Amino acid sequence: MTLVVTIATTAHQDWLVAHDTEVAPSWVQRCVAQNEYIVAERQGQLVGFLRYSLFWGKIPFMDMIRVQPEHQRRGVGRALLHHWERLMLDAGATLLMTSAQADEPEPLAWHQRNGFREAGAVQFGPLQAAAEVFLLKAVT
Known part of the structure; x- marks a missing residue:
């Protein structure tokens, strides 16, 4: 297919x-x-x-x-x-960016398997219970 x-x-x-x-x-x-x-x-x-x-x-x-x-x-x-x-x-x-919630291990693992690396996290208080983890990937 x-x-x-x-x-x-x-x-x-x-x-x-x-x-x-x-x-x-x-x-x-x-x-x-x-x-x-x-x-x-x-x-x-x-x-x-x-x-x-x-x-x-x-x-x-x-x-x-x-x-x-x-x-x-x-x-x-x-x-x-x-x-x-x-x-x-x-x-x-030359750089790509994405994010996933810290309490979502499957999406985080998928991004990491595809070359993204954690760059930090942000708490959004009442807008979102879990921190948002930001990921970066250098591309060439």
Whole structure:
């Protein structure tokens, strides 16, 4: 089964709104318009996405990566990450950034297996019970 990874278009927008529930539909629309979503498709079915932004307007920051449960542990997340890394390298990036909650060991371990290293953590008080761990990855 071939996996196709591409930058999202407006054709993907309804699916992204339904599956990226951490942000408002207007934010999904904005990110699609700015080419800040990457989607993975298998046999014509969307199975995952990666949403990113630019920290301080210059450091590529992976805001969210999500793969449908039935497609997890099959290389979809890694394919999304590698596609994003190549795009960011082509755009001149030398450093990538992401984060995960300190009480989420699986996402933290996944980021670390894929070359990210912890750079620090921030407590957000009443907004989030667990600290947010920030991770960096040098790319060349």
